[in-house]
Structure formats: C-alpha cells, structure tokens
Amino acid sequence: MSVIGEAALSGFLDLLVGKSLDSALNFVADHNQLHQQLKQWQSILPDIQAVLDDAEENQIKNMGVKKWLENLQDLAYDVDDILDEFAYEELRLNLQDTQPQARPSKIRKFIPDRIIRSIFPPTSFQFKNSMITKVKDITDRLNSLTTRRSSLGLSEILSQAATSKGKQPRLQPTSVLDGVVEYVGRHKEKTEMIELLKGNNLNGVSVLSIVGMGGMGKTTLAQLVYNDATINKSFDLKAWVCFSDNFDAIALTKAILQSITSETCDYSNLDLLQVKLKEKLTGKRFLLVLDDIWNENYNDWTILRSPFGAGTTIIVTTRLQIVSSIVDPLKAFHLDKLSDDDCLSIFTQHALKARNFDGHPQFKEIGEKIIRKCNGLPLAAKAIGSLLRTVKYHREWERIYESEIWNLPEEQCGIIPALRLSYHHLPSYLKRCFAYCSILPKDYEFEEEEMILLWRAEGLLQQKAMPQVKDIGNQYFQDLVSRSFFQISSKDESRFVMHDLINDLAQVVAGDICSKLEGDMQQKFSNRTRHSSYIVSDYDTVKKFEAFDQVKSLRTFLPLIFSRNYFSRPFLTEVRFG
Missing domain, CATH: 1.10.8 (Helicase, Ruva Protein; domain 3)
Known part of the structure; x- marks a missing residue:
C-alpha cells in the first residue's frame, strides 16, 4: 500500500509557488510567451493545492484520486526541474557579466543593438526559446489535472471538509484497564512513578511526563499507575482527560471539573470554570492525567494549569519531547522498546x-x-x-x-x-524531510550532520542566508528526534536510528518516489523514482542495476556499504538525469 503524503506535497508546492516561481517570472519578464505561461502556473497551482487535504483523505478508497495525486507529485518534480534550469541559467549569466569584457570593435559601435540581436541572438534569448516546449507541456499537464480534479469531485469535497473530518473522530483512550490482559514490560517505570506520586506533593503542583513514539505504551503505563490500589488511597480526587487535536482550554477545564464532581457544567466562561475548579480542589490531594498532549504552546499550558495548587499531581503523556520540557516535569519517563x-x-x-x-x-x-x-x-x-x-x-x-x-x-x-497520526502532526517541511529518509535501510545508523547534508543536497532546507543552513538543519533534525522519529542508537550515542516501523511509515508516505536497492533479489523501480539508495556488495554485476532501467529523472543515488554490524557511507552523490 502506498499513500501520497499530501502535506509533504503541499510543502513542495509552497516552495514552487513561492520564491522559485517568482524568480523565474522575473528572469523571463522580457520573453512574453514564457512569462504568460509561468503566470498561468502561478494561478493554477494554488487552486490545486487547496484540495490536497481532501484528496489525501479520499485516495485510499478512490483509486482515481490516488492516481491524480501521483500525477501531481510527478508534475511537481518536473516543475522543480524546469525552475532549476531557469535559476541555473540566470546564475550563469550573472557570473558571465562579472567577467572582464573584450573591447568592442570599432565597426560594432556603429551597428544598432537591435540589429546585432536580430543577427546574433543573445544566449539568454536562445535559452528561453529552447524552454518554450517544456514549459508549454507543463501548462497542458496542469490544466489537465485541474479538469480531472473537478471530475473527481475534489472541489465539492473541499467545501465539505470541516464536516467530513468530524464524522469519524479518533477513538480516545480512557482510564479503564483491560481486566482480561496482564500488562508486562513497564514494572520498573510503574514502581518509580507510584513512589514519586505517594511522596510529599503539598508544596505545589508536581508533574510527571511519559514520552515515547506512538504505540510504545505511554497510555498503558498511565492507566497502570492511575488504577493502582495504593494510588487510590493516596489521593482524594482523580481525573483522566484525553486531549483532542485542537487545544481548547474551556472544554478541557470543563472536562476536569465534571470528572471530579460528576455534575453537568454549563459554564462557557473560562474564568468561572477555573474559579469553581480551584474551589473544589482546595485542601485536596488531586491526581490528573492529561493523555496524548500535542500542544507546544507554553502560554496555553500556563493557562490550563493555573487553577491547580498544592496537593495536585499531573501525569502528562506525549510523543513530543518539547511538550515534556514545557510542562517542566519533576521527572520524565522516556519509553524505549520492550524486550x-x-x-x-x-x-x-x-x-x-x-x-x-x-x-x-x-x-x-x-x-x-x-x-x-x-x-x-x-x-x-x-x-x-x-x-x-x-x-x-x-x-x-x-x-x-x-x-x-x-x-x-x-x-x-x-x-x-497510531504511527500515521504522528506523521499527520508534522509541519509540511518536516514531512518532506522525513519522507526522504525512506531511502535509508532498516537499522542504518546515521549522524546528525550526515542527514543534514542529504537534506541540504536535495534543497529541503529553506533559508535566506547561507550561514543559517546548518542551524536550520539542526533544528529540523532535533524536531524529528523530539517527536521520536529518530532515536539515539543503543550502540553509539553520537548516532541515530529509525525504528523499523517508523522506517516502514516513511516508505509508505514516500511511495514510489523513494526506493532502496538492497539484497540479491531482482528489483524493478518505478519510473516515478527520484531518490534511491544502494547497498554495495562484493559481487555486484550490471544486471543488478537493471532495476534503474525505467528511472529517467533520478536525483539522488546514495551508495552504502554494510560492514559487520553497521552501514557506512563511502560518498554522497546527488545526481540529476533526464
């Protein structure tokens, strides 16, 4: 199953519609035919972009929508290639202008420039003429996608997006444990959390956080602690609240208040809710579990916790290390793989x-x-x-x-x-970086700098000033570490690795765009492949590389050597064919 990641694609289109296309328009301003074509791109692309979110939702059930997204993704890469050609030619001409010019001949001084241009067209003009066919082909494909978009009903879906997304809300975990299954694997963490919770917490609000990737058992650990018999004796009141995707302080405060009073609350004023909640908690030992927090806004957190005082302990579960930092926990429990x-x-x-x-x-x-x-x-x-x-x-x-x-x-x-939800919450620029990581083999251990160089080679790090590139790359990388997409290697703390299922997730969202040539089995890559890695072996033959026969526009070819228990990268190759 391959699923096109709309937000990664949307982020790609953002780049094309933005600075890249603006630069190309300026460069071809003196060429009327090209300028008109690119202006069409500028008007069509945002209209297509507007329905991407709904196209992603419908692609699993509608193969026509999935094919439309695949064609759009291919087109986006082709647009990027053409904009690269314009950027390269502009740079080449600028460099040429900085070179010392030969003295003009005496005869040339007497010939008007327009006559010279008609006899010897300038290189720039020749280049622009040569691009007309390519640009026209892209325009035709864009128009075709627009027509096809309407026939698929994506325009109508867009207007219904708000209601369709609310039809099947994500099922939220509760505090109730499965009484049939005996839970294993987190006894150490459970024991330590219970000891901390039973300690003296009368001096202020205490927070414990549980951090880990989706499916690692954060909620289960919170349930084990919340339902422990000794905890029931240690607290006067308890409440369990599961966060929704959108932070709503009024709804959350109301849910907490209703949990401890078992009464329906009709207040819609946050101040009144918090005053009433504070009154109910005065002098009480209160345990609150906030399950599955995604919100990274410190101000939102301070507003939510303002009614709580001495005697309150909060357990927070989150996939994001930055959330754990914001809530300032007494201790953070980072969940790793089970045995x-x-x-x-x-x-x-x-x-x-x-x-x-x-x-x-x-x-x-x-x-x-x-x-x-x-x-x-x-x-x-x-x-x-x-x-x-x-x-x-x-x-x-x-x-x-x-x-x-x-x-x-x-x-x-x-x-x-569970895992796709983590991907869904990524900003579009991180979605592109993560999807690109699907070219890495499973168990491949990589350094931060190595990954940043790969992203930079593909133009995934967007910056205005060159000195900032590394800083932006570090920020992207650490964001993915914070969200548990990358984990510190157990063998070498200076290196990182992707969990096997996270690697699978990357391949799912990247689809045919990224491929890996590995093992001895004969493989064939799609003509849509743009990025590939290759695991080098001692007895490779030409036949093995027949996998690339249909690949016409490969951008990245990354050779990797497997030596004993680790992979190494002999060299980094960024290529463009076609």
Whole structure:
C-alpha cells in the first residue's frame, strides 16, 4: 500500500509557488510567451493545492484520486526541474557579466543593438526559446489535472471538509484497564512513578511526563499507575482527560471539573470554570492525567494549569519531547522498546489467551518470528496478536508473518493509524524531510550532520542566508528526534536510528518516489523514482542495476556499504538525469 503524503506535497508546492516561481517570472519578464505561461502556473497551482487535504483523505478508497495525486507529485518534480534550469541559467549569466569584457570593435559601435540581436541572438534569448516546449507541456499537464480534479469531485469535497473530518473522530483512550490482559514490560517505570506520586506533593503542583513514539505504551503505563490500589488511597480526587487535536482550554477545564464532581457544567466562561475548579480542589490531594498532549504552546499550558495548587499531581503523556520540557516535569519517563520476552507475553495473551507457547507448541517457531518483526513495539505485538486470535491454522500464521505489517487491514490493525497520526502532526517541511529518509535501510545508523547534508543536497532546507543552513538543519533534525522519529542508537550515542516501523511509515508516505536497492533479489523501480539508495556488495554485476532501467529523472543515488554490524557511507552523490 502506498499513500501520497499530501502535506509533504503541499510543502513542495509552497516552495514552487513561492520564491522559485517568482524568480523565474522575473528572469523571463522580457520573453512574453514564457512569462504568460509561468503566470498561468502561478494561478493554477494554488487552486490545486487547496484540495490536497481532501484528496489525501479520499485516495485510499478512490483509486482515481490516488492516481491524480501521483500525477501531481510527478508534475511537481518536473516543475522543480524546469525552475532549476531557469535559476541555473540566470546564475550563469550573472557570473558571465562579472567577467572582464573584450573591447568592442570599432565597426560594432556603429551597428544598432537591435540589429546585432536580430543577427546574433543573445544566449539568454536562445535559452528561453529552447524552454518554450517544456514549459508549454507543463501548462497542458496542469490544466489537465485541474479538469480531472473537478471530475473527481475534489472541489465539492473541499467545501465539505470541516464536516467530513468530524464524522469519524479518533477513538480516545480512557482510564479503564483491560481486566482480561496482564500488562508486562513497564514494572520498573510503574514502581518509580507510584513512589514519586505517594511522596510529599503539598508544596505545589508536581508533574510527571511519559514520552515515547506512538504505540510504545505511554497510555498503558498511565492507566497502570492511575488504577493502582495504593494510588487510590493516596489521593482524594482523580481525573483522566484525553486531549483532542485542537487545544481548547474551556472544554478541557470543563472536562476536569465534571470528572471530579460528576455534575453537568454549563459554564462557557473560562474564568468561572477555573474559579469553581480551584474551589473544589482546595485542601485536596488531586491526581490528573492529561493523555496524548500535542500542544507546544507554553502560554496555553500556563493557562490550563493555573487553577491547580498544592496537593495536585499531573501525569502528562506525549510523543513530543518539547511538550515534556514545557510542562517542566519533576521527572520524565522516556519509553524505549520492550524486550522480546515482554512482546511475546503481550502477543500470546492476545493471540492464544496464554502467557507463552507452552500449550501451543505448533505456533512457537512462527510466533517468535512474528514477535521479532514487532521490534519491541507493544502496540504491534497487541495488534498482530489480536488479528490471530481466531486463527487456528499454522499456514495463516505464516501468511501474517510473510506479509508486511502495512499490508494488514487498517480497520483491524491499530499500528497504521497510531504511527500515521504522528506523521499527520508534522509541519509540511518536516514531512518532506522525513519522507526522504525512506531511502535509508532498516537499522542504518546515521549522524546528525550526515542527514543534514542529504537534506541540504536535495534543497529541503529553506533559508535566506547561507550561514543559517546548518542551524536550520539542526533544528529540523532535533524536531524529528523530539517527536521520536529518530532515536539515539543503543550502540553509539553520537548516532541515530529509525525504528523499523517508523522506517516502514516513511516508505509508505514516500511511495514510489523513494526506493532502496538492497539484497540479491531482482528489483524493478518505478519510473516515478527520484531518490534511491544502494547497498554495495562484493559481487555486484550490471544486471543488478537493471532495476534503474525505467528511472529517467533520478536525483539522488546514495551508495552504502554494510560492514559487520553497521552501514557506512563511502560518498554522497546527488545526481540529476533526464
């Protein structure tokens, strides 16, 4: 399954519609035909951009919309290539103008410039004439996409976006634990959190944060602590509130107040709500869980926590390290992967209603392979175990193992929406950087500077002044670390790695645009491929590179050497063909 990431594409179009296209328009201002064509681009592209969000929502169910997005993505890259040609020619001419000029001949002084230009057209004019066919072809394709957009009903979908998005809201976790399943793997963190919560917190608000990527078990850990019997004895009042995507202080305060009073609250004034909440909490020990916080605004946080005082302890769960910093926790618990043994217990409880394979030896070997594929992610162990709960045949277990997790039915598998939600919340410029990372092999360990250089080579770091490039790259990189897309390597703290399922997610959102040539199996790349990595082996032959036969516009070719337990990069190659 391949899904076009609309926001990454939208970010790409932002760049094209913005500075790149403006520069090209200035450069061709003296060429009427080209200038008119580019002005059409400038008016058509924003109209197409306006329906991208709705196109993404409909592409899974509508193959026509998916094909439209694929064609748009190809076109965006072709537009970028043409704008690059204009930028290169302008730079070349500017450099040429700075070179010492030969003295004009005496005869040339007496010939008018317009006559000279008619006999010997300037290089710039020749170049612009040569670009007419290419530009006209792009304009025709843009017009075709606009016509096709209307026939797909994307314009109508746009007007209904607000209501259609609200039809199936994301199901929010609650404080209630599954009484059937025994939870494993977080006993150390649970014990430490409970000890901190039971300590003296009468001097002010205490905050504990739980941080980790989607599916790592943050909410489960909070549930374990919230429902612990000793915690119930340590607090007078408790409340559990799950954040929505949009921060609403009034709704959140009202939800907290209703949780502790069990009364319907009709106030819509934030001040009245907070005064009433503060009155209810005075002199009480209060435990509040704020689950799944995405909001990074410090002012919003200070407003929300203002009614709380001595005796209040707050547990925050979040995927973002920056949120953990904003809430200023007494301690932050960063959740890492579970051990294979813990994943095995989660998996077998959901698949076999047992703690292990002792009663089902026929599934032991294939089950352990599935568990290794979960790569320490408890949500994956739970989701795949749940899929196999009613499956009694060994061959069906093999089929699940052989399939990619991303090919499992989305309505049955919680992994896909859980991880895609993290991607959905990325700014568009980070979505492009993340999707590009799909060319990295699984388990590839990389340095921050290495990744920044790759992004810079592809023009993903947008800046006005060259000295700022590295700073912007560092900011992008650390943002992705903060959001758990990159994790510090367990082997070398100076290097980073992507979780296997995060790597899969990158491939899903990048689609055919990014490809990896790896292993000995014969591969064929799509003609849409623009970026590729290649794992070098000792006995490569020309036949292996037939995978690139259909690739006409490759931009990136990244050779990687696998040596013992790590990959190394012999050199970085940024190429453009076509």
